[in-house]
Amino acid sequence: QVQLVESGGGLVQAGESLRLSCVASRSIFSMNAMGWYRQAPGKQRELVARITSGGSTNYAGSVKGRFTISRDNAKNTVYLQMNSLKPEDTAVYYCNADRLELSYWGQGTQVTVSS
Numbered sequence: 001q002v003q004l005v006e007s008g009g010g011l012v013q014a015g016e017s018l019r020l021s022c023v024a025s026r027s028i029f030s031m032n033a034m035g036w037y038r039q040a041p042g043k044q045r046e047l048v049a050r051i052t053s054g055g056s057t058n059y060a061g062s063v064k065g066r067f068t069i070s071r072d073n074a075k076n077t078v079y080l081q082m083n084s085l086k087p088e089d090t091a092v093y094y095c096n097a098d099r100l101e102l103s104y105w106g107q108g109t110q111v112t113v114s115s
Helices: none
Strands: 002-007 009-012 018-024 033-041 048-051 057-059 067-072 077-082 091-099 104-107 107-112
Touching: 002 091, 018 033, 018 091, 018 107, 033 067, 033 077, 048 067, 048 077, 057 067
Parallel strands: 009 107
Antiparallel strands: 002 018, 018 077, 033 048, 033 091, 048 057, 067 077, 091 104, 091 107
């Protein structure tokens, strides 16, 4: 079992930055991959960024060049640095961890970007 706790969401203006954090209840070395997803009202949940155990990353096209996913193994934490935020980035952001054949989710953190 893995518990994930996100933090760092909030209300910002367009062009500003936020950093989201996701703390895992066990070593992230044991995860096949960790990622950030988001879900806007009336839309499906979508992948934002993902990082594998080997350090490979991939990003949604809409955030490439603006968002950066990283991890601190010693703190069992994955981060999402979000720069140049846009109103269309407004959503609930969820942390995800894949371990063995199971997938775990955090409770989500709200990000709201005003124009």
